[in-house]
Amino acid sequence: MTNSISPQELIVIRGRGRVSALGQSLAAIGTASPFTTRQLGQYSLPVAALPAVAEEALQELRRSSPSYRQLDRTVLLGLLAARQATAAAGWTSPGETSPTNNQLAVSMGSSRGATGRLEEFHTEFLREGSVPVAASPLTTLGNVASWVAYDAGSTGGANLSHSSTCSSAFQALGNATAWLRAGMATRFLAGGTEAPLTDFTLAQMQAIGIYSPFAAADFPCRPGAGKPSTFVLGEGAAVFALEKVSAASLTKPDHEPVAVLEGVGFGFEAIGSKTGLSADGQHFQLAMRNALGQSGRELVDIDAVVLHSPGTPAGDAAERAALRVVFGDELPLLLSNKWLIGHTLGASAALSLDFALHVLETQHWPTPPFPTDLAPAQSARPLRRILVNAAGFGGNAASAIVSLQ
Template sequence: MSAEDLIIIRGRGSVSALGLGSEGYAAPSPTFTTRNLGTRALPVAALPAAAEAAVAALRQQHPSYRQLDRTVLLALLAARQATKQATWNESDKQTSLAVSIGSSRGATGRLEQFHEEFLTAGTVPVAASPLTTLGNVASWVAYDAGAHGGAALSHSSTCSSAFQALGNALAWLRAGMADRFLAGGAEAPLTDFTLAQMHAIGIYSPFAEADWPCRPGAGAPSTFVLGEGAAVFALEKASSQALQQEKLAQPDKPIFRLESVGFGFEAIGSKTGLSRDGQHFQIAMRQALTQANCTTAAVDAIVLHSPGTPAGDAAERAAIRAIFGENVPSFTSNKWLLGHTLGASAALSLEYALHLLTTQAWPSVPFATDLGPTPTRPLRRLLINAAGFGGNAASALVSLA
């Protein structure tokens, strides 16, 4: 790759509690519903009716799709949107298209269903294994996109999985190992067993669905809420010269540049905990800034991981102060609308960042929190954080080209 080549986000697609795409950010409203788990009523961020209908319709479009896990179907919906926005089509058969999708749990629903059937009947169908492997997610996205000549890769690194996928795509494109990439994350974890796991950790929100149950940056009590969704991005290389010509031809069309993806890890005794100063966040942010040859002063705002747990929120803020010093930019999070979508959360945070860059709007949060204030300068470059169990973290830097 030439030093003049850039990695551009040509298209994006998403499905979440806000519906299909990012339009739901324009007029934020409570998106949560309630799931009964034994005697407990837990708030969740599930898909709304219109998005649910899109999933049902997709399932009926192909005989093989009827047996796919919900996580795969969400990835397909998001990837189709991204491909359409990128205007990639069937005439591009000679272009190498690779796929990289992150998911923390993978085929959660189908795995639990097959296991329940095994406990009851003592047998499983032939398709159980291929339908529940993690690679199943990326391979079906590649199949649906008509990919030719590229790899289909699935990643799992807990809640930073989508940025693992994105970092892989960025490296492969820079190395010339693919011409185009569909990269992102998908997760459909709203099953009884997964909800029970999250509740058992002791971090689940005590607030009701209509009372903004997920409250990043609000302090105690913990307000983690599980959500489902997917976001996928269409990536390709472009020369600086070609990009300048494109901007002259379409000056009002935003063009997004993926500048870097950095990773961090801290070896700690607890696989669900983290250090108070967020060492893994610090490493990831420094790496992202260094890769892009970017100073902290050039970052206009940060989209936080911020899951609504007091310890997690505090550690991320401490890490940001360690990196940015006294000049901490404004920061925000979308989890108060989407909940925590595990392996899809980083991708949905990136999609939120692109929405902020496009609209230059800064949604106000309807509860007491440290999110905000509204930035005082135009948004040109955003840093997005993600982290997960096991001590891993990732940060991505995206800008208007």
């Protein structure tokens, strides 16, 4: 593989935050099904919604400022995760600002943005024939990143919002990485957020015919399990505090292990169906190879892959076919967090990356309680480097490579 990026410069993850059906911590991951049931007309659908403690944290954030009471749930989830990432990086304490964050840049991905507020405003328009003045600014995709920047105390940094369906978070991280390498920013908050558990969005997923028939208590999202389709919608966010450092700084004897974002690659393919993909996952192949090329790593350096794998038979099979084309018959360990948090659309790539870092730090992950090709709970050798995949409607895919150094 060739590497067009200087090996003397590294993008490190100083801190990270997350919120999902598992809450704001991964401490109890896999101990019980976090899924609940949502009634949609005649259907009882499993969903991956926030647990009570995380929900209270979200509502406390909403109540903390008059401005925040009007924000969409997607934005609030992003704020919650970004505060955690900023505090973990040591840049500020949660909810506080610092002069050093004045030039902090923000790059956020979301497939659908302010889903809930948009639907509320549209319902009001149909009923009243008018909408509030704030309807437009509160439902633009750009308001996701701009509110994260505001909450983090940034007064002069860029704030960028991205939407490329379910790979949106990696579009955000890829852009942040490019800005950092170009010297256009010194600090970035980057990630993805999504709050799609509205009746209209659930109805859309049900209409596609991919929703899981399994009960909420039975881990209804089952990547790699084959038929039937077991897609389950979830909500959440994950955000990362990124900086550029010299490679030499990580060779000093006193340096503590740090997460390194080694590469973010993208792949695209022209397809006739905007909801479909090629049987051999050509966009996945391109994305993985581009990420490997950026990182300067070889295939043997990848110990595991956190799959996009949403539990749809065609999507799961295409990704595995792409992996076999790229890696051959000896695949890395296959991992997934969607059986734990559902498919969070534009936040899914970021939450998968957070899961990959958790696996690298703990060298452990839960074993799925259903037949699947996902790896059992422990590897015979240490995992040093993980590739993470994401893909979305329209033939786009993205891959990221992360390690601890």
